[in-house]
Amino acid sequence: MPISLDDPKKLRQVRDQAHQVAMNMLRPISRTYDRAEHAYPKELDLLAAMIDGLSESGASSGAGASGVKRDEPRDDEGAEGRVRNGTNLASVMSIAEMCWGDVGLLLSLPRQGLGNSAIASVGDPEQQERFGRVWASMAITEPDTGSDTANIRTTAVLDGDEYVLNGEKIFVTSGERSDAVVEPVDQCREHVELLRVLVLGDVVLAGDRAQDLDGDRVRLLDQRLELLGNFEIDRHG
Amino acid sequence: MSLTKIFRPGGRHGVASHEARDPLGYAMVALNKLAASELLDRVGLRKHAEQTVFTLTRGGFRTATTAGRVFARAGVSGRSGARAAATPAGGVFDLTPTDDEQMLVDVVTELATEVLRPAATEADTACAAPPEVLSAATEVGLPLLGVPESLGGISEERAVMAGALVAEALAQGDLGLAVATLAPGAVATAIATWGSDEQQRTYLPAFTSDDVPAAALALTEPRPLFDALEPATTATRTEDGLVLDGVKSMVPRGAEAELFIVGARLDDANVLVLVESGADGLTVEADPAMGVRAASLTTLTLTGVRVPEDAVLGTTDGSSYVECVRLSRLAWCALAVGVGQAVLDYVTPYVKEREAFGEPIAHRQSVAFMVADIATELQAMRLLTWKAASRAAAGKDFAREVALARKLCSDKGMRIGLDGVQLLGGHGFVKEHPVERWYRDLRAVSVMEGGVLV
Numbered sequence: 001m002p003i004s005l006d007d008p009k010k011l012r013q014v015r016d017q018a019h020q021v022a023m024n025m026l027r028p029i030s031r032t033y034d035r036a037e038h039a040y041p042k043e044l045d046l047l048a049a050m051i052d053g054l055s056e057s058g059a060s061s062g063a064g065a066s067g068v069k070r071d072e073p074r075d076d077e078g079a080e081g082r083v084r085n086g087t088n089l090a091s092v093m094s095i096a097e098m099c100w101g102d103v104g105l106l107l108s109l110p111r112q113g114l115g116n117s118a119i120a121s122v123g124d125p126e127q128q129e130r131f132g133r134v135w136a137s138m139a140i141t142e143p144d145t146g147s148d149t150a151n152i153r154t155t156a157v158l159d160g161d162e163y164v165l166n167g168e169k170i171f172v173t174s175g176e177r178s179d180a181v182v183e184p185v186d187q188c189r190e191h192v193e194l195l196r197v198l199v200l201g202d203v204v205l206a207g208d209r210a211q212d213l214d215g216d217r218v219r220l221l222d223q224r225l226e227l228l229g230n231f232e233i234d235r236h237g
Numbered sequence: 238m239s240l241t242k243i244f245r246p247g248g249r250h251g252v253a254s255h256e257a258r259d260p261l262g263y264a265m266v267a268l269n270k271l272a273a274s275e276l277l278d279r280v281g282l283r284k285h286a287e288q289t290v291f292t293l294t295r296g297g298f299r300t301a302t303t304a305g306r307v308f309a310r311a312g313v314s315g316r317s318g319a320r321a322a323a324t325p326a327g328g329v330f331d332l333t334p335t336d337d338e339q340m341l342v343d344v345v346t347e348l349a350t351e352v353l354r355p356a357a358t359e360a361d362t363a364c365a366a367p368p369e370v371l372s373a374a375t376e377v378g379l380p381l382l383g384v385p386e387s388l389g390g391i392s393e394e395r396a397v398m399a400g401a402l403v404a405e406a407l408a409q410g411d412l413g414l415a416v417a418t419l420a421p422g423a424v425a426t427a428i429a430t431w432g433s434d435e436q437q438r439t440y441l442p443a444f445t446s447d448d449v450p451a452a453a454l455a456l457t458e459p460r461p462l463f464d465a466l467e468p469a470t471t472a473t474r475t476e477d478g479l480v481l482d483g484v485k486s487m488v489p490r491g492a493e494a495e496l497f498i499v500g501a502r503l504d505d506a507n508v509l510v511l512v513e514s515g516a517d518g519l520t521v522e523a524d525p526a527m528g529v530r531a532a533s534l535t536t537l538t539l540t541g542v543r544v545p546e547d548a549v550l551g552t553t554d555g556s557s558y559v560e561c562v563r564l565s566r567l568a569w570c571a572l573a574v575g576v577g578q579a580v581l582d583y584v585t586p587y588v589k590e591r592e593a594f595g596e597p598i599a600h601r602q603s604v605a606f607m608v609a610d611i612a613t614e615l616q617a618m619r620l621l622t623w624k625a626a627s628r629a630a631a632g633k634d635f636a637r638e639v640a641l642a643r644k645l646c647s648d649k650g651m652r653i654g655l656d657g658v659q660l661l662g663g664h665g666f667v668k669e670h671p672v673e674r675w676y677r678d679l680r681a682v683s684v685m686e687g688g689v690l691v
Contacts (some may be wrong), residue, residue, distance in 0.1 A: 001327035002335060002631070003398055005624035017261055024258065024265035027250035029273070041281075043272035049287035050268070062497040083329055 003098025009091050014063055017054070018094035021047065030102040042110055048110035063090035064112055107173050113137035114173065139169035285502035314336060319437060321385035321429065323632030332623070332667035338399045339662040344377050345403050349410025353418075360531035361674055364523070366417035366490070374418035379403070380449045383426025383691065388437055389445035390429065394630070397564065400426070400691030401571040401626035405619075408575025409582075411630035412678035415529025415572055416688055419487040419533065423568070424452035427498050427509065431551030436511065440496065440514040455485035455537050456562065456687030465500070465562045465686040470539065472503040472510055472549075479511060479549070481518075481542040485506035489688045491521045491535030498550060499539065500558060501685065507558035509550040518542040523690070528677035532688070562627065562688065563639045570622040570642045573650035573682045576675050577615040583672060584608060588660055598660075607656050612647040621645055626691065647683030654679035 007015055025047055033041045055064055098106040115136025119127060145152050154167020246262070247254035259264070276282045334342060352373045360366055374380075382400055384390025392399065408413040425444040428436055443450050456465055470483025481501055488497070497512045497519075512519065524536040551557025588599040588608060598604045625638035654676035658665035665672050 001329060001330045001333070002324045002626045003333070003338075003623055004327055004329065004331050004631070005620060005627060006330070006633075016259070018257055020262040021265055023246055023250075023252055023256060025269045025272075026264045027252055042278075043269055045283065045287055046268055046272040051660055089330055194375045234238065 007093065008086075008089070010086070011093055015093045015097055018063075018097035019100070022098050026098065026101030026105045030105065033102075033105065037212065041105060044105065044109055048112065051109065051112065052144055064095040111135045132167075137172050139172045141169065141171045142168055150225050246398040256356070280337065284624070299516055308339065319385065319387050319429075319434065321383075321392055324394045324627075324630040326631045326633075330428050334398075334402055338402055341382075341399055342402050342406050343407040343453050345379075346409070348373060348377055349415075352463060353410025353414045354406065356416060357531065357671065357674065358668070360411070360414055360417075362528045362530075364525050365533050366414050366531050370414055371418060375447075375449045379407075379418055380413070380422040380425050380444050382422055384441060384444065388441050389427055390425075390441075395430075395632070397630040398626045400625075401567060401622060404568050404571035404691065405575040405578070405622075407578045407683045408572040411531065411679070412572055412576050413529045416489050416511060416529050416532035419448050419568070419689045420454070420494075421452045423454040423565070423688065424498055426495055426690050427454060427550060430564075431509065431557045431561070433547070435531070435547065436550060440511070443495075452496040452498075453488045453537075454493070454498045454561075454565065454687040454690055455488045456500040456565065457485060457487045457685060459484060459486035459536065463686075466507065466559065468500050468507060470499065470501040470690075472508060473502040474504070475543075475544070478543055478545045479510065481512065481539045481544065483539050485537040485539070485570075486524055486534075487526065487529075487685060487688065488521075488524075488535045488537045488655045489532040491525065491537050492533060493690040494521075497537065499537070500561075503549070503553060506553055506555040507542060508553055508555070509558055509561055511550050512539070512542060512544055516542050516544065526682060528674070529681045529685070530677075531537075535628045539546045564634060564685060565687050565690050566643045567622065567625055567629065567639050568691045569682050569685055570618065570639070570646040571687065571691065573646040574615065574619045575621055576679055577650060577653045579610070580653050580672060580675050581608070581611050581615055582600075583670075584611070584657055586658045591662075603691075604660060607660060611653050611656055615653065618642070618646045620648055629691075650679045650682045 007100060020032045025043065029041065029043055033039060051064060095106065111133065116134075118138060119131050119136055125133065138194045140149055140152070142152055152167075154169065245254075246252050246258050247256045254683075255633070258323065271277065271286065277286055304686065353369055356367055356370050360370070379392050381390040382392065383396055384401060385392055396437050404415065404419065421444065425441065428440050428444075432440070444452075456468070457463065458469055460469065470485065472479045472481050481499060481503060483499075485499060485558065488494070491497075495514045496512065497511050499512050501508055501510055503510075518540040519542050520538045520540070521535050524534045525532050551561075585608060588604050589597050599608070621642040625635045625642045628635040628638055654672075657672040658676045661670055661672055663669050665676075667673070
């Protein structure tokens with residue numbers, strides 16, 4: 001294959017679809033929800049349903065929060081070479097187009113949370129099955145810890161078969177709206193390791209080691225979700 | 238308000254007027270109206286509506302995907318004569334050089350490291366490339382890189398990408414020597430790319446022989462606000478051919494060159510003209526510059542130089558000329574990337590080893606950020622250059638891409654040269670380290686036209 005930095009043929013349709021969605025759905029409501037910061041953008045529910053549909057049809061080329069799972073090299077139709085992790089590029093291209101529409105609304109898309117990406121990338125098959133259709137936020141930032149994610153203070157202490165969580169998280173994107181929160185916490189006092197924990201209602205599922213910690217603070221977001229007190233949780237993994 | 242105006246998306250919500258809706262877009266508008274509707278909530282139909290949209294989309298877009306996967310072949314346009322074919326488009330995003338390109342890069346990297354770099358300081362002082370460097374470059378086939386196999390060269394396809402990769406690798410050794418060794422190849426590539434059958438048969442055998450002539454592509458002119466697309470050099474038609482008048486500057490190895498390609502204005506369009514060095518009215522004088530000194534830069538003066546009418550290389554409508562300017566700028570971008578890489582590779586270990594105030598200077602954020610910025614901008618320069626080169630190789634329009642690459646490579650190239658000197662402190666100012674030379678060389682990228690070509 002020759003070097004090429006053009007948008008791949010296979011993904012041009014995805015890019016153009018995202019552009020049309022951004023232009024015709026996000027732009028018209030962009031001002032409205034910028035002003036009504038905490039109002040729920042109900043128009044996005046239909047859009048999310050459409051994205052789920054696209055994703056099921058395969059037309060999205062794997063773009064979206066759940067597409068980040070590292071895949072094996074596969075033979076790509078029409079290409080002689082092997083395409084690796086093409087879904088990452090599909091996601092990048094569609095996110096760029098959607099953000100041309102509105103960044104806050106893109107980050108508020110139901111079931112497209114950063115937590116969904118975490119579940120898709122490091123969750124085991126059972127977890128992916130269980131949480132495939134939930135809307136999962138990612139809670140990283142704490143009142144005293146911003147980008148220095150190695151120093152978060154929220155703890156998960158193993159008690160029997162369960163973890164007990166203590167701590168506080170802020171700037172949780174869609175935290176008020178989502179069904180679940182994925183949250184990196186210290187595993188123990190002598191921590192070195194970050195543990196990724198899935199909080200679903202009051203059920204917590206421990207996942208893998210945390211990677212790719214990131215956070216966003218954009219208008220239109222709910223900014224505080226407290227996890228004070230103990231959450232009794234299932235131990236897993 | 239007309240109907241078309243109502244349906245057009247532009248002019249509202251910050252959407253540009255040239256935007257158009259496709260069928261999906263119209264569906265989106267309708268969907269948005271539905272989604273915003275209070276009615277859905279009042280009659281309790283919202284969940285139901287979502288399910289419907291999900292099902293319709295899942296079914297509906299399957300057809301669209303299949304239709305979208307039909308590959309339109311971006312083939313070769315109907316060029317006549319001996320021309321290298323465009324590289325077939327792969328259709329996937331790919332940053333890996335082909336095996337052939339990688340092999341070339343490996344060979345040229347070795348040449349840059351073992352031959353060019355050790356000779357650089359002396360060549361810079363002497364304003365001349367040593368013969369052993371030139372012969373080593375000829376040995377690895379640099380002048381033939383842009384010449385197709387059918388004409389005695391080495392490339393099967395239009396080797397723009399390979400040319401860019403080679404220029405980048407070569408400039409990591411030394412920019413002045415890279416320009417000196419690439420200059421004959423620029424002329425050979427131009428003849429292979431735009432030459433008539435006669436021009437190819439007349440001139441190319443010399444470039445494919447053991448005794449490669451010095452030759453130069455002369456486009457730059459010595460005047461304020463010089464615009465490559467507005468050359469003051471003129472070609473005037475007479476009864477027995479063309480008469481050339483004008484001055485070209487920063488012509489690499491002009492004193493020894495046996496063949497020039499000169500940019501000139503003919504009948505209100507720009508053309509490339511082949512001029513042999515023996516022609517009457519042609520004078521050359523040394524024109525040593527701040528940087529790129531090893532390329533023995535010269536000024537070429539043309540006073541009533543007579544050439545036959547068929548000395549025009551390529552079209553007379555200006556299209557070959559503008560393509561030549563772009564491909565030359567592309568080569569300069571690739572050279573800038575190579576020098577930038579040399580700077581980065583030099584300063585990175587230096588700032589970790591150099592100690593001041595009791596610790597390596599890399600521990601200072603002002604130093605670490607500067608190095609990180611060099612690495613960041615360098616990669617942006619490389620990606621823009623590669624994008625332009627890959628599009629040119631595939632026979633696609635690359636005007637925009639090469640303009641972006643040149644803008645970034647000029648600006649950030651100079652910045653990288655400056656910061657390289659700064660990071661070495663007092664050591665940056667003296668000739669003991671190569672960064673001062675790279676600083677001087679990188680200033681050339683924004684002012685040079687011609688000389689090199691991919």
